[in-house]
Amino acid sequence: MSSSSATSGMNSSTSPRSPTRLTATSSEHVSMAFIKRCLTPKATWTHKEEFLDAVYWLRQVVSIIIGIIVGILSVKGFLGIITFGIISSLIVFIYATNFQNVDPEEYGGIVEIIKEGFMTAFATFLVSWIVLYSAFHAPESSLPTI
Amino acid sequence: MIGDTILIIFISVATALLGEGLTWLLVYRTEKYQRLKGEVEKQSKRLERQKETVSEAADKVQKRKLERQEEKLKINNRDLSMVKMKSMFASSFTFMALLGMFNSIFEGRIVAKLPFEPIPWIRGLSHRNLSGDDFTDCSFIFLYVLCTMSIRQNVQKLFGLAPSRAASKASGGFFATPGQLTQR
Numbered sequence: 245m246s247s248s249s250a251t252s253g254m255n256s257s258t259s260p261r262s263p264t265r266l267t268a269t270s271s272e273h274v275s276m277a278f279i280k281r282c283l284t285p286k287a288t289w290t291h292k293e294e295f296l297d298a299v300y301w302l303r304q305v306v307s308i309i310i311g312i313i314v315g316i317l318s319v320k321g322f323l324g325i326i327t328f329g330i331i332s333s334l335i336v337f338i339y340a341t342n343f344q345n346v347d348p349e350e351y352g353g354i355v356e357i358i359k360e361g362f363m364t365a366f367a368t369f370l371v372s373w374i375v376l377y378s379a380f381h382a383p384e385s386s387l388p389t390i
Numbered sequence: 391m392i393g394d395t396i397l398i399i400f401i402s403v404a405t406a407l408l409g410e411g412l413t414w415l416l417v418y419r420t421e422k423y424q425r426l427k428g429e430v431e432k433q434s435k436r437l438e439r440q441k442e443t444v445s446e447a448a449d450k451v452q453k454r455k456l457e458r459q460e461e462k463l464k465i466n467n468r469d470l471s472m473v474k475m476k477s478m479f480a481s482s483f484t485f486m487a488l489l490g491m492f493n494s495i496f497e498g499r500i501v502a503k504l505p506f507e508p509i510p511w512i513r514g515l516s517h518r519n520l521s522g523d524d525f526t527d528c529s530f531i532f533l534y535v536l537c538t539m540s541i542r543q544n545v546q547k548l549f550g551l552a553p554s555r556a557a558s559k560a561s562g563g564f565f566a567t568p569g570q571l572t573q574r
């Protein structure tokens with residue numbers, strides 16, 4: 245394998261996508277074309293990474309939204325975490341099987357798709373939940389006295 | 391309190407950007423890294439595809455070929471982590487110092503109110519340096535860690551700096567121990 249072919253593979257994420265499956269791209273850069281494709285029903289994905297990236301970003305957006313809603317509604321305790329787990333997984337499941345209609349087996353089963361970016365999304369959810377909850381519902385008495 | 395919370399989010403965004411910028415400067419833009427990364431990704435994708443096509447009943451020659459490729463990939467992966475290691479050390483020292491500084495600034499301050507009571511083994515982190523036993527009080531370090539977990543990964547993804555899934559899968563995590571090689 246020559247180094248020139250490797251570097252041309254690296255740059256292929258910016259060039260127009262060829263239909264070949266074997267392109268050594270790194271993770272998809274977030275571009276308008278990528279966002280457009282994510283929102284197109286039954287879009288064609290040239291390779292696995294692209295679809296998984298779409299799932300990853302969808303999950304991030306969903307977790308921020310759930311975090312904001314749950315924070316404003318002042319949901320407390322385990323219920324919030326369960327709500328996040330169920331709703332985000334369900335949305336990803338529906339997105340993959342109905343909206344994009346992909347074959348889960350190609351990605352190593354539906355569980356692999358649902359697991360995609362879970363921990364990062366969970367952290368994102370926790371941050372937005374905590375921030376909104378602190379902003380709206382924290383008792384004033386707990387303000388530090390410095 | 392909310393001011394502190396927002397400030398911490400800003401701090402972690404800034405440190406994530408700084409960290410990635412530093413790594414880009416020291417590692418990502420170097421020719422050696424780019425070449426290795428391209429090779430690793432190409433190899434791991436090819437390996438994955440070959441694994442799909444080669445059935446279980448494949449003959450020995452094919453299997454051996456596959457094993458050889460795996461070994462090559464592991465060597466490349468190890469080289470890649472070595473290249474990264476250098477800047478990892480540099481940036482981790484910087485961030486340790488920064489963390490220490492922020493830690494002393496926010497010492498004893500409740501920066502947020504948790505909407506849940508953390509499980510006992512997280513309390514050491516979420517209630518660090520705080521007085522009182524209201525475990526829904528959140529310390530600086532806990533919020534900072536959470537923010538970093540989410541923001542850093544997203545920054546990496548956004549700029550396309552995260553390793554591809556095929557590569558991380560093949561190496562069993564990006565920092566696979568070189569010991570794996572000798573076990574074979």
